[in-house]
Amino acid sequence: MARWGMVIDLDKCTGCQSCSVACKAENNVPHGSPEEHEKRQAPFWHKVIAVSNGTYPTVKTDLIPMPCMHCDDAPCVTVCPAKATYRREDGIIIQNFRRCIGCKYCIVACPYGARSFNYREPDDEEYHRPDPPPERADRGIWPFPHRVHGVVEKCTFCFHRIDKAVKEGKKVGEEVLPACAEACPTHAISFGDLDDPESQVARLLASRQSLRLREEMGTSPKVFYLPK
Amino acid sequence: MSRRTFIKLSGLAVAVLAASRLLKRPALGSAVSSPELPEGEGVITEKWVPTSCLNCATRCATRVRVVNGRAVKVAGNPLSRVSEGENCARANVGLQVLYDPSRATTPLKRTNPTKGRGIDPGWTEISWEQAFNEVGERLKVLRGKGQPERLLLLCGLNTVSAEDIIRRFADAYGTPNVVSANGLNNEADKAGEWLADGHYTQSAYDLARTNYILSFGASILESYKPLARSLRMWGKIRRERPNRAKVVVIDPRYSITALRADRWVPINPGTDGALAMAIANVIISEGLYDTDFIKRWTSGFDEYRKLAIDYYDPEAVAIMTGIPADTIRQIAGEFARTKPAIAWRGRGATSWPNGSYSSYAIFCLNALVGSIDVPGGVTYQEDPEYRLMPEPVEDDPAREGKARPALDLRKTGRFPAAEVVTNQVADSILENKPYPVEMAMGFNSNFNMSAPGAGRWDEALGKVPYYVHIAPFISEMAEYADILLPSTTFMEEWAYDHSPPGSGFAEIRIKQPVVEPLYDTKSNIDIVFEIAGRLGGTVGQSFAGIGDDAQGFVRYRTADFTSWDRLLEQGVWVGPDYEYYKYGRIFHTPSEKFEFRSGNLEALLKGTGEEINSLTCLPHYEEVKFLGDSGDYPLVLTTYQPLLNIENGSQNYPWAQEMFLVMHGAGWTNFAEINSKTARSLGIEDSDTVWVESPFNKIKVKARVFEGIHPGVVSIARGQGHRTGGEWARGIGVNPNEIIGVDYDRLSGQSALFNTRVRVYRA
Numbered sequence: 009m010a011r012w013g014m015v016i017d018l019d020k021c022t023g024c025q026s027c028s029v030a031c032k033a034e035n036n037v038p039h040g041s042p043e044e045h046e047k048r049q050a051p052f053w054h055k056v057i058a059v060s061n062g063t064y065p066t067v068k069t070d071l072i073p074m075p076c077m078h079c080d081d082a083p084c085v086t087v088c089p090a091k092a093t094y095r096r097e098d099g100i101i102i103q104n105f106r107r108c109i110g111c112k113y114c115i116v117a118c119p120y121g122a123r124s125f126n127y128r129e130p131d132d133e134e135y136h137r138p139d140p141p142p143e144r145a146d147r148g149i150w151p152f153p154h155r156v157h158g159v160v161e162k163c164t165f166c167f168h169r170i171d172k173a174v175k176e177g178k179k180v181g182e183e184v185l186p187a188c189a190e191a192c193p194t195h196a197i198s199f200g201d202l203d204d205p206e207s208q209v210a211r212l213l214a215s216r217q218s219l220r221l222r223e224e225m226g227t228s229p230k231v232f233y234l235p236k
Numbered sequence: 237m238s239r240r241t242f243i244k245l246s247g248l249a250v251a252v253l254a255a256s257r258l259l260k261r262p263a264l265g266s267a268v269s270s271p272e273l274p275e276g277e278g279v280i281t282e283k284w285v286p287t288s289c290l291n292c293a294t295r296c297a298t299r300v301r302v303v304n305g306r307a308v309k310v311a312g313n314p315l316s317r318v319s320e321g322e323n324c325a326r327a328n329v330g331l332q333v334l335y336d337p338s339r340a341t342t343p344l345k346r347t348n349p350t351k352g353r354g355i356d357p358g359w360t361e362i363s364w365e366q367a368f369n370e371v372g373e374r375l376k377v378l379r380g381k382g383q384p385e386r387l388l389l390l391c392g393l394n395t396v397s398a399e400d401i402i403r404r405f406a407d408a409y410g411t412p413n414v415v416s417a418n419g420l421n422n423e424a425d426k427a428g429e430w431l432a433d434g435h436y437t438q439s440a441y442d443l444a445r446t447n448y449i450l451s452f453g454a455s456i457l458e459s460y461k462p463l464a465r466s467l468r469m470w471g472k473i474r475r476e477r478p479n480r481a482k483v484v485v486i487d488p489r490y491s492i493t494a495l496r497a498d499r500w501v502p503i504n505p506g507t508d509g510a511l512a513m514a515i516a517n518v519i520i521s522e523g524l525y526d527t528d529f530i531k532r533w534t535s536g537f538d539e540y541r542k543l544a545i546d547y548y549d550p551e552a553v554a555i556m557t558g559i560p561a562d563t564i565r566q567i568a569g570e571f572a573r574t575k576p577a578i579a580w581r582g583r584g585a586t587s588w589p590n591g592s593y594s595s596y597a598i599f600c601l602n603a604l605v606g607s608i609d610v611p612g613g614v615t616y617q618e619d620p621e622y623r624l625m626p627e628p629v630e631d632d633p634a635r636e637g638k639a640r641p642a643l644d645l646r647k648t649g650r651f652p653a654a655e656v657v658t659n660q661v662a663d664s665i666l667e668n669k670p671y672p673v674e675m676a677m678g679f680n681s682n683f684n685m686s687a688p689g690a691g692r693w694d695e696a697l698g699k700v701p702y703y704v705h706i707a708p709f710i711s712e713m714a715e716y717a718d719i720l721l722p723s724t725t726f727m728e729e730w731a732y733d734h735s736p737p738g739s740g741f742a743e744i745r746i747k748q749p750v751v752e753p754l755y756d757t758k759s760n761i762d763i764v765f766e767i768a769g770r771l772g773g774t775v776g777q778s779f780a781g782i783g784d785d786a787q788g789f790v791r792y793r794t795a796d797f798t799s800w801d802r803l804l805e806q807g808v809w810v811g812p813d814y815e816y817y818k819y820g821r822i823f824h825t826p827s828e829k830f831e832f833r834s835g836n837l838e839a840l841l842k843g844t845g846e847e848i849n850s851l852t853c854l855p856h857y858e859e860v861k862f863l864g865d866s867g868d869y870p871l872v873l874t875t876y877q878p879l880l881n882i883e884n885g886s887q888n889y890p891w892a893q894e895m896f897l898v899m900h901g902a903g904w905t906n907f908a909e910i911n912s913k914t915a916r917s918l919g920i921e922d923s924d925t926v927w928v929e930s931p932f933n934k935i936k937v938k939a940r941v942f943e944g945i946h947p948g949v950v951s952i953a954r955g956q957g958h959r960t961g962g963e964w965a966r967g968i969g970v971n972p973n974e975i976i977g978v979d980y981d982r983l984s985g986q987s988a989l990f991n992t993r994v995r996v997y998r999a
Contacts, residue, residue, distance in 0.1 A: 017475055020471040022467050022470055022492065023457070024457065025325045025895050026327075030328055039891055055895075058898060060943065060944075063912065064502075064946075064947070067500075069490070071496075071899075194322075194471030194474075195468075195476070
């Protein structure tokens with residue numbers, strides 16, 4: 009069984025946010041509003057954040073693309089009282105909308121702010137996209153063409169793409185990528201099997217120094233960053 | 237071809253899939269039951285349509301995924317070599333341009349004769365037939381009076397094909413007054429290259445092969461075109477080659493490009509020309525220049541050398557620029573010793589009253605180190621050769637009208653080298669000089685937002701007796717229209733396009749309708765064909781035999797590239813590989829060499845009878861004259877374009893809005909960015925509401941205390957502050973053009989964007 013992970017090269021990334029927008033389009037993630045933005049309630053499955061240090065003129069800002077880290081020891085899974093969040097065998101952390109009771113424990117537990125709560129009503133037009141991607145039959149009920157009010161949402165590593173590729177015998181990481189990685193114009197985002205030494209992610213990690221965010225919390229994230 | 241490319245390619249084939257209504261076992265486990273599907277979702281059709289973007293002037297090749305007749309995803313087209321199959325975030329926003337709920341859906345006619353900011357035009361819906369009749373009648377009458385030059389055609393961001401058809405219409409009708417938005421952005425940049433080598437164009441830089449980039453205010457990763465190509469090549473020069481290129485950014489503001497560069501060097505605003513000359517001083521005095529290239533392919537070097545050595549000593553320039561002399565020497569040494577290297581000039585350096593000369597001074601650095609038409613240096617963009625159209629049929633009114641001086645005073649003593657002076661037109665309208673404007677037509681233009689001194693455009697538009705606005709949505713400028721013709725978005729129309737200089741080799745792409753037009757709209761090419769047909773006579777004749785409508789026109793103009801079917805299927809045509817070292821034919825100057833002393837300018841000014849002194853034809857630095865007294869207005873206001881500022885004149889796109897300022901983690905707004913020390917001295921804290929006041933106007937905006945900005949500068953992102961349009965744009969943020977004064981780079985007529993002084997205080 010593969011162990012899917014992502015490697016993001018911060019030396020190549022230009023902070024253009026193609027990844028974030030592509031994610032919204034791929035996964036039918038509704039856009040926020042000025043009010044939601046103000047309250048930090050706008051739903052994002054993927055977001056580029058800025059971290060700044062220093063003072064003029066020696067300021068240093070990093071722009072960091074942030075999908076879900078799909079932690080091997082995911083605090084969200086531990087705290088979920090409804091078993092709505094769980095870890096698949098291939099390491100992807102999934103949120104089951106139908107089991108989620110909307111308690112938001114996972115949002116509090118997640119050290120990466122990777123989760124969004126769905127405050128909107130499902131009849132909101134933005135939520136209804138009567139045009140689910142055609143691989144639907146392969147994908148089961150995901151992604152929901154109708155969104156569910158009152159549940160938590162998050163990045164899935166585009167598992168609908170991965171599952172289809174695996175079934176069709178395609179190479180994940182080369183022929184098929186999550187939407188954010190596919191959309192990256194600088195090719196900063198790589199995806200693949202961390203346990204396969206031949207995979208691009210494994211080769212990148214072997215060739216460069218890498219870091220993971222908030223490693224000290226013992227979450228063992230599967231998203232790695234390659235600094236400049 | 238990489239696997240990644242292959243898989244994207246395979247998506248190009250149009251696929252129609254039928255998926256069973258009966259879903260297989262849900263992937264999430266048996267506890268979950270299949271949801272009921274609404275009627276009509278069982279059979280799903282999918283296709284990928286190769287087309288191209290128009291959310292900025294790069295006009296990238298794209299593929300759009302259409303499911304059940306609805307466009308759901310935009311991706312790159314791997315056959316495009318310009319962007320190598322990639323897009324930026326703007327292309328994705330194309331979906332929201334298409335499905336923007338605030339689009340104009342039918343022709344509208346004004347009922348309220350009073351025009352002005354915020355005045356309801358009293359729109360009433362009319363048919364296309366009536367709209368064409370009224371517009372056609374007005375055009376006929378004006379031409380009948382023998383005054384075709386009093387028709388003004390204003391262009392915002394249009395497809396190349398629409399630009400071609402609008403120019404043809406102007407030629408056939410008889411007006412010299414086609415005014416694009418270029419005079420607000422790029423003209424000083426272009427003039428800098430023209431002074432040196434005769435190409436009035438932005439430079440193409442061979443980014444993928446360079447080893448050193450010295451950016452003078454160039455926003456390579458946010459707004460410089462072709463953007464998606466720059467982004468792709470950025471990835472290449474950083475980590476896809478054995479040697480990682482070094483990037484140094486000179487800019488008063490810590491831009492995204494500066495953030496991703498290896499070194500950010502803040503500079504006193506407007507002094508880039510002096511820095512370039514000081515770098516030349518160091519390179520020359522240390523003997524680091526490319527003697528062979530300079531001897532064989534340049535002229536005027538001795539005068540240039542003398543000027544640089546005598547007047548631009550790094551110590552003296554350090555005082556002007558605020559950059560220590562040691563830093564100047566270090567940068568100059570790196571730039572000259574690392575080959576190939578590029579000196580890249582951007583708006584930050586050239587949008588000043590001294591812009592053309594700064595632009596020239598920076599461009600000359602490339603010649604100094606031999607980076608002209610070499611791999612990794614400046615290249616000379618090949619333009620695609622569209623099939624030529626027959627010359628438009630001209631009658632006497634057309635010839636006479638076109639012979640009149642243009643409203644924007646281009647190529648006059650006022651703006652001797654200018655091709656377009658966008659912002660001058662507002663004043664010309666207001667002053668009836670050189671003649672009154674009787675009628676104007678705007679194609680996607682929005683100058684009362686995008687031009688400095690925006691309020692003047694409100695007055696000018698209010699004064700134009702008859703204005704026709706053509707765009708997919710109701711913008712600030714549309715409010716002044718007597719007739720509004722709703723055009724299709726780029727996702728629904730036929731067009732051909734290519735990118736601004738960058739790739740070197742030629743490439744074209746087409747636009748084809750991704751979906752049927754959503755509303756009762758027409759493409760602006762079709763609108764011009766229809767109007768020309770109704771005018772008849774020589775105007776009508778000029779539009780015969782070139783395809784008859786937008787689709788036919790695109791087919792006609794692209795016929796020499798490849799077969800029509802292949803073009804529809806692939807979406808792009810790529811020309812032959814770029815050839816370097818074409819020194820025998822690239823220098824369009826009197827000496828047929830690269831000129832450190834501009835013979836082109838000398839010839840031009842001799843023609844206009846202007847006095848030429850020892851500095852006039854040499855690259856040099858002129859101290860900037862600021863608008864506003866430095867005592868009353870201590871700070872300099874600059875603006876910048878974030879990547880998610882969509883260039884079509886609207887910003888009603890939630891995806892673009894909610895990630896608008898990635899550097900500040902902010903969306904749905906813009907800020908007055910101000911240095912922390914300056915803020916402290918003014919008693920301003922982060923998020924305070926402040927007034928930013930220039931000698932001309934003031935705006936109220938939130939302050940963002942920021943470490944990445946020169947203490948003497950306050951900066952506001954462009955793209956917000958819309959007064960009309962949809963709920964996602966209207967009333968959000970501020971428009972800095974409201975308070976910026978009107979000034980120009982004299983040679984090129986480009987608007988000076990950054991020489992307005994302001995004061996900032998708590999509101």
